[in-house]
Amino acid sequence: MNLLECKNICKDFGKKKVLKNINLIIPKGKIIGLLGKNGTGKTTLIKLINDLLVPTSGEILINGKPVGVESKKIVSYLPERTYLDKSMKVIDVIKYFEEFYDNFDSKKAKKLLKDLDLDLNSKLSKMSKGMQEKVQLVLVMSRRADLYILDEPLGGVDPATRDYILDTILSNFNEGASVIISTHLISDIERILDEVIFIDKGKIILTSDTDTLREKENSSIDEIFRRMFKC
Amino acid sequence: MNFNNDRPIYIQLLEQLQVLIVSGKINSGERISSVRDLALEYKVNPNTVQKALQELENLGLIYTERTNGKFVTSDKKLIEKYKKEFAKEQVNNYFRNMNSLGFTNEEAINYLKGDK
Amino acid sequence: MLKKLLKYDLKWIFKLLIVFYSIAIVFSILTRILFSIDNSTVFNILGQICSGVTISFIFSILINNIMRCWARFIKNLYGDESYLTHTLPVNKKTIFISKFLTGIITMFASVLVILIVLFIAYYSKENLEWVKTSLNILATIYNSTIIKLLLIIFLVFFLEMVFTIFAGYIGILLGHRSNDKRIVKSIIYGFITYMATQTITLIIMFICGLFNKDIMNLFMTNNIVNIDILKIIMYGAILLYTVYIVSYYVIGLKIFKKGIDVD
DSSP states (O other): OOSEEEEEEEEEETTEEEEEEEEEEEOTTOEEEEEOOTTSSHHHHHHHHTTSSOOSEEEEEETTEESSHHHHHHEEEEOSSOOSOTTSBHHHHHHHHHHHOTTBOHHHHHHHHHHTTOOTTSBGGGSOHHHHHHHHHHHHHTBOOSEEEEESTTTTOOHHHHHHHHHHHHHHSOTTOEEEEEESOOTTTGGGOSEEEEEETTEEEEEEEHHHHHHHHTSOHHHHHHHHTOO | OOOOTTSOHHHHHHHHHHHHHHTTSSOTTOBOOOHHHHHHHHTOOHHHHHHHHHHHHHHTSEEEETTTEEEEOSOHHHHHHHHHHHHHHHHHHHHHHHHHTTOOHHHHHHHHHTOO | OHHHHHHHHHHHHHHHHHHHHHHHHHHHHHHHHHHHSTTOHHHHHHHHHHHHHHHHHHHHHHHHHHHHHHHHHHHHHTSTTHHHHTTSSSOHHHHHHHHHHHHHHHHHHHHHHHHHHHHHHHOSHHHHHHHHHHTTBOTTSOHHHHHHHHHHHHHHHHHHHHHHHHHHHHHHHHHTTSSSOHHHHHHHHHHHHHHHHHHHHHHHHHHHHHHOHHHHHHHHOOOOBOHHHHHHHHHHHHHHHHHHHHHHHHHHHHHHHTOOOOO
16 A cells, blocks of 8 residues: 555645646655745645645545544654744653654654754743754654655755754654655755655656666756756 | 765665775675665665665675675675776776877876886 | 643643733732721722722733634644644544633633632622612612622623634634635634624514513613513523534534645
């Protein structure tokens, strides 16, 4: 059974058609790049998978079942914005995750936070946006999930942090799990990807194994992407 | 190690591991790190590592012991054979590059000997 | 899961309300003390000031309770935090019930505190007599009956406040179905919901009035009120508000279960 399957997904906002007939299959055990320029529908697709939007038409199946409580148990999602109650302390948020997610490993979360020099007792409202994003990444990666969905995890961070984030993703995702990473910063991330999905103007225009694509085009994914979407 | 994004990562990783084996940095008979560890070390996808190791196994440079993991072959002759192949490739590369500069093969050899 | 959600919802709302509760109680005690000191103009003036502060805090409690319930509803279900709320492995229904219970529980606590505050600050025989005259009730009625009546009035008031919160929820749910100007539309829809339901109440009252002169008299004249009629009206109001609250819950849940689009 496929981990995630999108069948003929369309999403309109009023008259604006943001996603047009998306068909997608994500198997188990892959790291997949969802690549596209800003505003092409990447986040909309991710939000649909996470029940934050209702599709205008089409069907999304996770482990063969429609989006719902069961799917939320096995999907760990990092949105592109800060989504925690800022009046909470880091330790409160860990407790919160512990309470709601059976597969949350609080020991691991605490260890990762320590590695990052983040204080458990500081209030989120007192932390910079970058620090809050790190806390969120730690929380998301500390769940033993089947599917990790990371929306722009590298946006707006310095190169050193970027490396750390990639390391964290690589070393913490559950064995046998899949990871979907949406980004427009391709060169930083392409070496860890199994597969890429190019999305433009609400449509999927290419899905391929990364090494096959490199071999065929004799160039990096980043270059292929640039060539394809030359303005 | 820095990979070049222009070429398939698994091939670059394969080459890297081959060099480690023929140069003796990983000894014949020695155990190879797990897929996960290699993935972390080279900062690549575990599936990429898997693919590279599969290729190495196809070449006969490593073998799998069911429960213990993967080991470098103890067939030293085979390793030696690959070492020579790589050396030959390097030499060929050298001649090709010298040829493109206008050297004949003989001139290129003399150049190495110090006859400028 | 409901318990856990409710815990966080209540915490968020009470965090601020507790402050208002404490201040109101402190000032009610001050009012009591200052008014009980006889023959002193200074203390009397101070008492009046404290009394004013107490009353204004009673209103603050109500307004803040309602506003904070709405704010929580919007923030938690449609704002940034909704990215967490809606990805928790929890039923939509459970999330929704938690928000409704939050409205009921917090408002119950607030009305209770207000009752206590009023009791501390103003309870006395003279004031009960004053209530009687201002309600135009026969002055011979026993005080205990008046207290009962007041409690029933408070129950109606509590339901009215809960009803207001829920009308707001419905407004927010309707307003957020569109893709732009969601807050403005929420306010408009909420207002329409509230007014429409209250209009129904008036119509029902009027129809009852057509059949019962005493009820009509209550609205049309300044005659002395029969306390039994007043009670009947209050019971009617309790019934009506309960029906409204339940219908809001059912309608709201139906909209919510269809799924929502967060920003």
